[in-house]
Amino acid sequence: MAAVPVMLATRRPDAASDEAVPASGPLIDTHGRVHRDLRISLTDRCSLRCTYCMPEQGNEWLARASILTLDEIERVARVAASIGISTFRLTGGEPLLRPDIVDVVRRLATIEGPRGPVELAMTTNGIRLPDFLPGMIDAGLDRLNISIDTLRPDRFRELTRRDRLDDVLAGIAAAAASDLRPLKLNAVAMRGVNEDELVDLVSFALDHDAELRFIEQMPLDAGHTWSREHMVTREEILETLATRWSLTPLPGRGGAPAERFLLDGGPATVGVIASVTAPFCGDCDRLRLTADGQLRNCLFSTTEFDLMPILRPSTGSGTGTGSGTGTGSGTGEAGVDEMDAGIERMLRTCVHRKLPGHAINDPSFLQPARGMNAIGG
Template structure:
């Protein structure tokens, strides 16, 4: 592997957008490929994958992350597609883990379907992985097959067991709630999570499928989720959400909690502190954005910064050159961030990319 850049650099100004939101979280997609074919994400066949030559190298990822950390990004979440399909996943974690912000070390998290987790988890923990989220929408084999078009439920459950045994905490299980699909399993999923010392987080189904077939009527809303859970448990709101995407409730006075990510019916855009980096080097300031800021010309020899426009931020303690231009793209992306995603606006248009290509 090529020699990595130094893990620290001179601090720069925080990444603050025009609405006063300070950004501290960068979601890094390592690949658009996945071992499942979830119906709400991508079709079973006919997917057009990114060319391997367009995928960011580990060295390029670390260079971007190092500049972001100098500006205060303190959490890097590795996503996909399925990040464990990347052959050098352990090396990616090992290279990112030593990075530091002006306020201290970064944290490396990962969102995965869990299928390959038992094989990789010991090395990932040793390399510096801090947290893991595992996607699990159903506990029924027939439904899992229908939903993912693959018979891999046992592999996912083995991944959950491995994560529970690893000691990585908090351990989170993510479930997309869908009407007529898994809405009768909400309590079962919470009980499964509690048995594995994990927090179940329900996610409202969002318009992020490649085929643009999302239908609001199939989405189980935040209020419906809470009403169902309240029939079984007493739920007490947990204060101090901050920029976290999930609202949390304590279950029967604890110690367990359950979360709901209600991007559609209860948007949390006003506190959003996240940016996304696609596997092919595009920065996105919102999951639902239709605009991207291209880092590839900067990383691979071009002079363009974002959307063909070079941006200057004035005096700063960065050397001129690639790192300074990466910083320019980050700040241009931040400046272009809108107040919210406008899902509930009649004029809303889905992103061109599906979730697997954007990064979870």
């Protein structure tokens, strides 16, 4: 498989646009949303080939030279924390495929912002958790989300194109045996695939002292085959769960993506992330950093903000997608203060240009060129 750059529209701060971008204060956009959450993708590669995310063959991986180093990730994270980011979530692809994953956790877990230490979370398919979880916990990992869309081996093979369900279940068991709480399990609800397992998935989560979070299928597959007909909606999910449990909405959602409900009065809960039928864009507080150094202010954005000319001023963009010279010196001798200032300007510009919503339900909506594995959750 060829390693090629991903071609997208990229942005850099310029004199005209910088005039309106706040130079200090919280990371706040023009719609009043304060940003506190940075999703950091560590790789676009994955050990599964889920049909709603990636094709089985012909994937065009990011060039290895374009992937951010641990030093670069830490630098961006420290600047982000200094201006208000209080949660980092490590994603992919599959973050546990990164060979230095324990060191990534250890370095990021030491970062503090104005309000104290950051919270460090991870989303994973769980396959390599038994090997890495003890080290990551010792290194400072705080929370964990594990993806599990079906409990049936035949369906798992068909959905992921890999026979790895036992490995995922072993990873969930390792997480359940640890002290990491809350533990969350994520499931994408799909018509004709797993809509008859919704109750079973919640029961499985409860048996592992975890919260199941159902996710409406979103238009983020690399093959652009998403259709509304295949999506199980929020209302359908809740109607199905109501056949087994009474559901009581929990208040105080804030910027969290999931609506949460008490099961039979609690304390057990279930969550629903309804990005398509009940968007929560008005409270979104998230930014994303791709594995190749692009900032994204929305999961569905068609524009990215290129950090590579700042992080690698002597070589320019590591992705080949840059739209200008960047904000680094271009000499390879940019000082630490200048580099950090450039990162901060890009973070602030990215947030400042965030749109009010993703517009999935608008006829003009365009699916992002990247698949979910290359964007990072």
